[in-house]
Amino acid sequence: MEKGKLFVSDTGQNRVFIWNQLPSEKYQKPDITLGQLEAKDTKRNSGSEVSASTLHYPSGIWSDGERVIIADAWNHRVLIWNKFPDHNGQPADIVLGQPDFDCNQPNVSGVGNDPTARSLNWPYGVYSDGRSLWIADTGNRRVLYYKVIPNTNYQKADGVIGKENFTERDYENSDPIWPYSVRISQSGKMAITDTQYYRVLLWNDWRKGLTDKADVIVGQEDFEGNGQNQYRLQPAAFTLNWCYDSFFHEEDLYVADTGNSRILRFAPFPQKSNTPAHSLIGHDDFGTGSENAKTMMGTANALYWPFSICIEDNLLAIADTGNHRVLLKSINL
Secondary structure, eight states, X not given: OBTTBEEEEXXXXXXXXXXXXXXXXXXXXXXXXXXXXXXXXXXXXXXXXXXXXXXXXXXXXXXXXXXXXXXXXXXXXXXEESSOOOSTTOOOSEEEBSXXXXXXXXXXXXXXXXXXXXBOSSEEEEEEOSSOEEEEEGGGTEEEEESSOOXXXXXXXXXXXXXXXTTOOOOOTTSOSSEEEEEEOTTXXXXXXXXXXXXXXXXXXXXXXXXXXXXXXXXXXXXXXXXXXXXXXXXXXXXXXXXXXXXXXXXXXXXXXXXXXXXXXXXXXXXXXXOOOSEEESSSSTTOOOTTTTOTTOSTTOOSOEEEEEEETTEEEEEEGGGTEEEEEEOOO
C-alpha cells in the first residue's frame, strides 16, 4: 500500500495487480496488471520469451505512488518503472541483475557461477526509503545496497550485507542464510527476515549491517539456533516457523510468522534476542500454530500461511497466501 494505492504480487500466476484506490468491494477488479497484457493471463513470462514487459514469479514490491520496483524472482532480476504504470503489460524502464531485458539466468551466466556486484539470484525482496534501494538477493544469501535508486541497467551495488565482498558464496550462521525480506524503519533500524533459519535479524542502525552482525535476533536464542519453533512441538510467543516478511510501524515490529499462520507484533522494537511478542493476529493464543484454526464457521479471523504484510496509517494489509486472498484490517494500537 502507498498513498491509497494497493499492490499485490499474484506470484503463482506471474502478474502484479495494482488498484489506484483501495478496493471497496471484495472482488473488485484491478486497474492495472503488470507482467501480462490481459489481467486473465497467467503464463510465466506471458507465455513467451523474457522481456521488459514480463514477469516470472514476482515477489516483493515497493512504490512511492510514482515509481514502482518489483523483485522478479525467477527471472533473477529487479525491475523499475520510473513513472507510475497506466496500462496492462507496461514495460519496465530499468533492469537490475541482468545486462538487458532479454536475459534471465541466475548470476547472469547460470547456476554455479559466482555472484558479482551486478548480479542477482532469486531476489525475493525489495525496499526503498525513496532515495536508496535494498534488495534481498535471496539465492546469493545476501542483501545488496544501492545509495541511490539506479537509473541505468545492470548497475553495480554500492554495498553488501551478509558477505565480506560481492563474490563470496560461503556463509556463517551469523549471516543472513536465506534473506527473503528487508525493511528499514524511519529511524534507521533494519530487519532482515531470514527464512531458512526461522528468524528475523535486527540492526539498531542499518549502516552497521554493512560491517557488523545483527544486534538482536527474533525467533532464536542465538546465531547457532535454527530450529522451527526452536524444536518445540507447538509455537510460543518467542518462536518462528518459516517466516517470510516483517514490517515496521512507528516503534513496533510486525512479523509474518508464515509457518505458524499468524502475525506477531513486538511492541516496542526488541532490544534483546528471543524477546516474546506482545500480541498476535490469526490465533487466540501463542500456542496454536495450525492454519485456519477454528474455522468451522468461516475464515474471517483466521490466517493460512501469511507471506507478506504492509501497514499504512493504521491499516494492515496481509497477503493470506494459503487462503488465496489479501486482507485489509484496522489495527488497534
